[in-house]
Amino acid sequence: xxxxxxxxxxxxxxxxxxxxxxxxxxxxxxxxxxxxxxxxxxxxxxxxxxxxxxxxxxxxxxxxxxxxxxxxxxxxxxxxxxxxxxxxxxxxxxxxxxxxxxxxxxxxxxxxxxxxxxxxxxxxxxxxxxxxxxxxxxxxxxxxxxxxxxxxxxxxxxxxxxxxxxxxxxxxxxxxxxxxxxxxxxxxxxxxxxxxxxxxxxxxxxxxxxxxxxxxxxxxxxxxxxxxxxxxxxxxxxxxxxxxxxxxxxxxxxxxxxxxxxxxxxxxxxxxxxxxxxxxxxxxxxxxxxxxxxxxxxxxxxxxxxxxxxxxxxxxxxxxxxxxxxxxxxxxxxxxxxxxxxxxxxx
Numbered sequence: 001x002x003x004x005x006x007x008x009x010x011x012x013x014x015x016x017x018x019x020x021x022x023x024x025x026x027x028x029x030x031x032x033x034x035x036x037x038x039x040x041x042x043x044x045x046x047x048x049x050x051x052x053x054x055x056x057x058x059x060x061x062x063x064x065x066x067x068x069x070x071x072x073x074x075x076x077x078x079x080x081x082x083x084x085x086x087x088x089x090x091x092x093x094x095x096x097x098x099x100x101x102x103x104x105x106x107x108x109x110x111x112x113x114x115x116x117x118x119x120x121x122x123x124x125x126x127x128x129x130x131x132x133x134x135x136x137x138x139x140x141x142x143x144x145x146x147x148x149x150x151x152x153x154x155x156x157x158x159x160x161x162x163x164x165x166x167x168x169x170x171x172x173x174x175x176x177x178x179x180x181x182x183x184x185x186x187x188x189x190x191x192x193x194x195x196x197x198x199x200x201x202x203x204x205x206x207x208x209x210x211x212x213x214x215x216x217x218x219x220x221x222x223x224x225x226x227x228x229x230x231x232x233x234x235x236x237x238x239x240x241x242x243x244x245x246x247x248x249x250x251x252x253x254x255x256x257x258x259x260x261x262x263x264x265x266x267x268x269x270x271x272x273x274x275x276x277x278x279x280x281x282x283x284x285x286x287x288x289x290x291x292x293x294x295x296x297x298x299x300x301x302x303x304x305x306x307x308x309x310x311x312x313x314x315x316x317x318x319x320x321x322x323x324x325x326x327x328x329x330x331x332x333x334x335x336x337x338x339x340x341x342x343x344x345x346x347x
Contacts, residue, residue: 012334140240208340257282
């Protein structure tokens with residue numbers, strides 16, 4: 001199936017400066033969101049505490065519900081609507097879990113009954129200790145970091161046949177991250193520093209395809225996290241799963257473009273400018289890129305609108321990731337590879 005004619009010739013790389021400005025705006029907005037909100041709005045999985053979902057048979061205000069729970073002296077108590085207004089469902093969050101299990105649900109039910117005169121239906125209860133939350137946060141960051149490094153090994157080996165060089169570089173970075181993490185260095189700072197060092201090494205070693213893929217993937221993950229911060233959405237373990245899925249999806253799209261670029265470079269007998277080859281490659285794979293993205297988005301939109309509140313944030317993260325990932329394969333990854341290739345050609 002071909003949505004776009006094979007002889008189409010859109011000058012994508014001629015618009016790369018506009019794309020870079022657009023990406024810069026998204027990144028600045030993401031950084032602003034992170035600073036204003038002091039990081040992501042961590043859910044129970046990472047922040048620790050308790051989450052209780054309650055349902056009523058008739059209308060009750062969040063203010064009245066919050067007042068009825070004030071006597072329990074919960075730390076950082078929050079009450080918010082959940083789902084459709086006519087569902088009369090609420091999420092109760094607290095950072096304190098001194099009482100666990102059935103004792104907590106019984107205390108909440110009794111306090112609500114006394115304060116509102118209504119008996120709530122406890123539909124869900126989740127509890128995570130603060131230490132477990134910190135450990136999950138560190139493991140999630142390491143999972144994203146290691147996945148990015150393993151991807152660069154694969155890209156360098158497949159497209160540049162530099163398995164050993166990329167493997168040794170990635171291995172040294174992983175060892176450094178593990179060694180420093182033992183000494184309780186802040187994990188976000190550690191991962192950020194390691195990624196910056198990775199990009200510098202890839203630039204110096206001329207691992208252009210690995211560098212293009214890594215920058216594009218960092219671009220996709222960072223903007224997705226930034227949008228979650230701007231919208232103040234919960235950042236939980238399902239969102240980490242969504243980010244790892246986004247990395248895989250975006251990489252698949254990028255590899256298709258990279259593979260065609262490599263084939264076209266090898267197939268050119270005359271001296272053809274790199275920008276022309278890159279544009280030709282992107283246009284040749286454009287139909288497949290759009291078809292893959294559209295079919296994926298149809299499923300994700302169905303999940304977003306019909307899947308219920310529990311899967312709502314996961315589906316939203318995937319929708320943002322697919323859109324940004326498709327965009328970055330064309331306007332971020334390919335221009336980076338072109339820039340490194342042109343510099344190497346001049347030398």
